[in-house]
């Protein structure tokens with residue numbers, strides 16, 4: 432199982448859970464497994480064309496998946512994935 | 523204390539003025555509390571759809587919803603995650619470290635808002651997983667258009683603490 436850290440803005444979709452576990456062999460599969468467990472989460476993660484939304488980064492352990500193989504990045508059992516929104520703020 | 527080369531401070535002010543009335547944002551890298559690299563980042567807030575605003579909460583969300591997408595960037599910012607990822611990667615490649623995130627307040631003082639504090643604390647909860655050092659939060663106020671005010675803060679335990687900045 433891969434551990435996935437869920438950011439605050441997405442926790443309403445996971446019943447408040449900040450960490451969930453999924454069975455997946457790639458980031459793309461992980462997104463689909465999350466969607467089966469928590470319907471509606473996929474559209475919060477990906478845009479209409481299936482790309483990761485522009486305000487989210489997905490890290491495999493400490494590495495941004497964009498610098499690995501993107502959504503095709505393979506996952507191992509001991510991996511930890513963190514979904515992290517980019518910095519924001521306001522006045 | 524945070525030391526910033528005057529040239530980088532001028533670049534940040536120029537970035538803030540260029541985007542005014544929208545807020546600008548960016549990242550500073552360096553070593554030992556001294557900034558050496560400036561990464562302006564796109565504020566993508568004006569490009570976000572209504573359902574993507576779930577990122578913000580409470581009063582900020584209702585404020586944002588009352589505005590047109592264009593106007594939303596006047597009161598808030600959202601960094602482009604791809605550019606942020608690239609900047610953090612470049613900082614690592616250069617063997618320097620993250621020093622600060624910055625953004626502008628185009629018509630209010632250089633003090634962190636409640637939204638700034640909430641989101642900084644949220645980032646703080648992810649930061650260790652990414653093996654990043656604690657960043658300062660820099661605000662450039664254009665309240666007085668002729669003399670922009672740059673101030674740096676530590677945001678910890680839901681409170682902000684001003685840190686002295688030195689321009690060199």
Ligand SMILES: [Zn+2]
Pocket residue numbers: 520521522625626627633634635638661
């Ligand atoms: Zn702010």
